[in-house]
Structure formats: C-alpha cells, structure tokens
Amino acid sequence: MIAVLRLGHRPFRDKRITTHVALVSRAFGADEIYIDTKDEGIERTLTSLSQRFGGSFKVQTGVNALNIVKNWSGVVVHLTMYGETLSKAVDAIKKEAPRDLLVIVGAEKVPPQYYELSDWNISVGTQPHSEVAALAVFLDRMTNGSWQEKQFNGEMTIIPSRQGKQVASNVGSNGER
C-alpha cells in the first residue's frame, strides 16, 4: 500500500498545486492521500473524478500529520531537493520491499522533525522544481512504471491515439463497470 502525505497545505494559496499532488498520487499508483489542512473542495474534486474515471483512491483532509508519520508501520519517505540521490534510495527501498510506504510532500518549508522522522529524505534531482513532478517521478521509479497498466474501470476509459480524442463510455454496457 502506498499513501501520500501532503504537508503545509494552505487551501487558498495551494489549492491547485495540492489538487495536482492528489491527482498524481491517484494516477501513479498510490492508494490514498492525507492532507494536513481540512479542504472539502479537494475532497469533492477527487471523489467526483474517481466516480467518472474509476478506482478506489481515498482522500482524507484535516489529518494529524505528525501522528500519521509517528505511527506508520512501514517505510516513510520525504521528498526534498536536499535528500539522498533518487536511484540510490529507490534501489535500497526496493530491497527492503516494505509492505506500506508513506511518501511525504511538503509545500514551502517542511519542519525539521519530518526530516528526522523519515527513514529516507530523497531528492528527485538537486535543482529546485516541483513537488508534483518529484512525486510523479518517484512513484514511476518505485513502481517500475507499473502505474501505467493499472485498470481503474471507470465510467470513462481513454483510448490512446496519436491524433484526436477517443473515449469509451462503460456505463450501461454490462452490469460491471
């Protein structure tokens, strides 16, 4: 099981970036996201999206982030540009093969205790960029790209095509979606 923990979310300022973090979590194979600040808007956005596109991704906002980290039974990873080299860390974690993985992504400055409580601080490149990108590339490497084969079985399925848009509607075609 993979969960993502979003720290330092400010509903007005970070709404769109945190929404992207949540969408990436869902699309790249995480099962759940915890967001420290209560934000019913993001809960609604993700719930509605999962209804159309499928899957069983869970969103919890307004959580006690420190408790989640302290009580996590598996491996805790914190993505930061100051962390250990991505490939080195991913190789080591894969060897350990933890049952549960918690991935912390911060907005702005992350309090020092999260650096200390994490098993791994991991850097996706040592240049400043984006927690959205860092999360996507980390999950891509961690899952060996298997997120691309995940079946979401939603009402809508997109059919890849070099030109144009092809969408299959699965509603009403049979009892199962």
Place this chain on the structure above:
Amino acid sequence: MIAVLRLGHRPFRDKRITTHVALVSRAFGADEIYIDTKDEGIERTLTSLSQRFGGSFKVQTGVNALNIVKNWSGVVVHLTMYGETLSKAVDAIKKEAPRDLLVIVGAEKVPPQYYELSDWNISVGTQPHSEVAALAVFLDRMTNGSWQEKQFNGEMTIIPSRQGKQVASNVGSNGER
C-alpha cells in the same frame, strides 16, 4: 535542443502551476520555455533562480504560440491524456533522433489545431493528473534520466544527503562558477 511551449497561461489563475512547469523544464533538461501570455513575474522568478542555481535556461513570455509551432524545424510533441502511449511514442521519437524537440503543455482546454499541428500527441498515462507531472515523466524518459547528471554550475550546489541539508556555496571559491 529541447524547448517547452506553455499554452493557455492565465497569469492570475495559473501563476504557480506555470511556474512549476517552467522549473520542471529547466531541471529536467529543457533549454528554453515559451509562455503564450506575457508574465514578467515568472520571467523574474526563473531569472533569479538561474542566477543562484546556475544554467542558461531561457524564458520568453508573450510569444505567438501558433507561429512557434508552425515554424518549428524539429519534432513537435503535445502532451495530452488522449495521446499515444508514452513508451511507444518515446521509442519512435528516439529512433528519429530529432535535433530540436518542442514539447507543448496546455492549461485547461487546448485548441484542436495544436493536436493537428503536432507530430505526436502523447499521453503520460490515460488518467487525468497534471501537466507538471506529465512534462517531468516525459522528459525523464526522453533523456533516459540524463537530466540528473546535468551540471548547472550555480552559486549554490546541493549535496545529496539522507538526513539534513548540505549546500555548497561556490561564490568566491575561484574565478569560475
């Protein structure tokens, strides 16, 4: 040479997402970003960041996007969840080995002509997520991860570490930065 073209940028609404798109472009090996709408704030942010962290990444805002696409001499790629499967497209483009690659990333709805003018519409997964993530994963695959080895030679260099923060300052250490 790799350039990114950001379409549909609305300075107020998209400021942070487009900034993440620009930062990802720079960090993941692109040489330049064009943004269709004029935005001096993003220009300043990236210029100031490149001064500290190095590199020669260029930002141009307020460009004529359609002209750039129509006059591009290399391969034009448009990232969209409706596009061709990532691995299939990346393999084909690598075989072609274009000298110049233009990567289009839209905000919201992209006009149909960009789908038609692009050599490839490419989907980074068929689930809705984030143009920031799509760009990062596409550039990661396209460059075989070589963006991680790029030397930016800035005033500051981050030293990867599993715990804590290690930053080397390169100012004044010698004539060269």
